[in-house]
Amino acid sequence: MLAVAASNTMINAGLTVFDEALLTEFGWSLRELKLRDTINFLGASVLVLGVGALVDRVGFKPPLMFGLAVLAVVYFSYGFISSLMHIYALHVLLAMVLASAGNMVGIIGAVSLMPERRGLAVGMTLAGSSIGGVILPPLATALIEAKGWRQAMQMEAVIPVVILIMVGFLLHNRIAGREKSKADEAEHQHGMEYKAAIRTRQFIFIAIAAGLTFFCVVAVASHLFLYMRSLEFTARSASLALSLYSLVGLAGKLITGWLSDHISPFSLMRTNMMIMLIGLIGLFYLPGYIWLFVAVTAFGWGGLHTLYNYILLALFGMRAAGKINATVSLMQSAGAGFGAAATGWLFDLRGDYSLAFIVIIIMMVVGLLLTLGVRPLKSNIVGFEKQA
Numbered sequence: 001m002l003a004v005a006a007s008n009t010m011i012n013a014g015l016t017v018f019d020e021a022l023l024t025e026f027g028w029s030l031r032e033l034k035l036r037d038t039i040n041f042l043g044a045s046v047l048v049l050g051v052g053a054l055v056d057r058v059g060f061k062p063p064l065m066f067g068l069a070v071l072a073v074v075y076f077s078y079g080f081i082s083s084l085m086h087i088y089a090l091h092v093l094l095a096m097v098l099a100s101a102g103n104m105v106g107i108i109g110a111v112s113l114m115p116e117r118r119g120l121a122v123g124m125t126l127a128g129s130s131i132g133g134v135i136l137p138p139l140a141t142a143l144i145e146a147k148g149w150r151q152a153m154q155m156e157a158v159i160p161v162v163i164l165i166m167v168g169f170l171l172h173n174r175i176a177g178r179e180k181s182k183a184d185e186a187e188h189q190h191g192m193e194y195k196a197a198i199r200t201r202q203f204i205f206i207a208i209a210a211g212l213t214f215f216c217v218v219a220v221a222s223h224l225f226l227y228m229r230s231l232e233f234t235a236r237s238a239s240l241a242l243s244l245y246s247l248v249g250l251a252g253k254l255i256t257g258w259l260s261d262h263i264s265p266f267s268l269m270r271t272n273m274m275i276m277l278i279g280l281i282g283l284f285y286l287p288g289y290i291w292l293f294v295a296v297t298a299f300g301w302g303g304l305h306t307l308y309n310y311i312l313l314a315l316f317g318m319r320a321a322g323k324i325n326a327t328v329s330l331m332q333s334a335g336a337g338f339g340a341a342a343t344g345w346l347f348d349l350r351g352d353y354s355l356a357f358i359v360i361i362i363m364m365v366v367g368l369l370l371t372l373g374v375r376p377l378k379s380n381i382v383g384f385e386k387q388a
Contacts, residue, residue, distance in 0.1 A: 123257015
């Protein structure tokens with residue numbers, strides 16, 4: 001949970017708080033700055049399949065520790081940037097962090113340690129990004145005001161170092177070859193082969209819907225601070241909106257994770273898609289109720305973040321979980337990268353967010369329609385008969 005809090009939040013919501021300072025100091029366009037997010041997510045999409053295969057062979061701990069170390073180095077180095085090329089180079093490294101210390105690796109590790117409560121394990125792990133989102137944006141805002149943005153970033157580099165030490169000493173790499181018990185080995189081998197899984201309709205629909213959902217959520221999360229500022233909210237209020245988004249998203253992840261161990265995750269997925277769509281429409285077209293719809297969007301998103309990963313494990317098991325989840329992570333990363341950059345480009349094109357809002361809502365509607373076609377496999381391979 002803490003590792004995901006560091007990797008996700010420091011690269012996404014925690015970094016957006018620095019946008020205004022960067023734009024003011026260097027005079028870049030929003031499109032130029034947000035290209036860094038595309039580099040993050042598209043780079044991660046290239047790397048994540050290899051990391052998934054590595055996790056299947058050596059376990060989750062080595063990639064996790066590597067990613068946290070790189071994150072610390074990048075944040076410290078960020079304080080010395082002087083050009084866009086410096087930022088772009090650092091975000092190539094952050095793509096490595098997303099692939100090796102992000103959601104996919106954390107989820108595989110958590111489920112291997114809590115196989116009897118997979119839904120809760122996934123929800124708790126993904127809650128890390130929400131916990132980080134509650135804490136880091138206000139912390140970064142306070143550090144920027146007190147120390148300036150460069151020193152603030154260097155001070156935050158301590159966070160992944162502390163978590164790296166905790167991972168090294170406190171987490172047991174149960175999936176790694178020599179440490180597997182017979183029970184672990186049996187669990188690891190239970191499920192569908194990778195090539196068979198990716199040919200199913202369920203996998204194709206989930207992968208595309210996940211990519212579209214991530215397009216929407218990262219488009220919103222990476223621009224929410226600036227959108228709030230365009231509505232004349234103060235910097236503190238805008239950073240608090242990011243914290244609210246993360247806090248309610250945390251509740252969505254945990255509640256949905258717990259529910260998915262007891263009722264149909266497929267019904268929950270469709271319900272959360274509707275909730276998020278309603279939240280997005282209200283966020284964009286009813287700005288007088290923006291705090292309410294930030295919360296509605298966040299709850300729907302939090303539930304979906306848990307459910308996409310949970311349903312993959314429920315459908316296809318653990319045999320090739322690293323590669324299967326990594327393939328969907330590839331789609332999510334691609335959607336996220338295009339979402340952040342496309343929204344910035346559409347803003348520069350129109351001078352406001354109106355066209356970007358229309359595109360985001362269309363993407364969400366298409367994703368909802370795809371999830372309507374996701375059903376349990378005819379032969380349930382992992383024993384989730386009640387939930388299916």
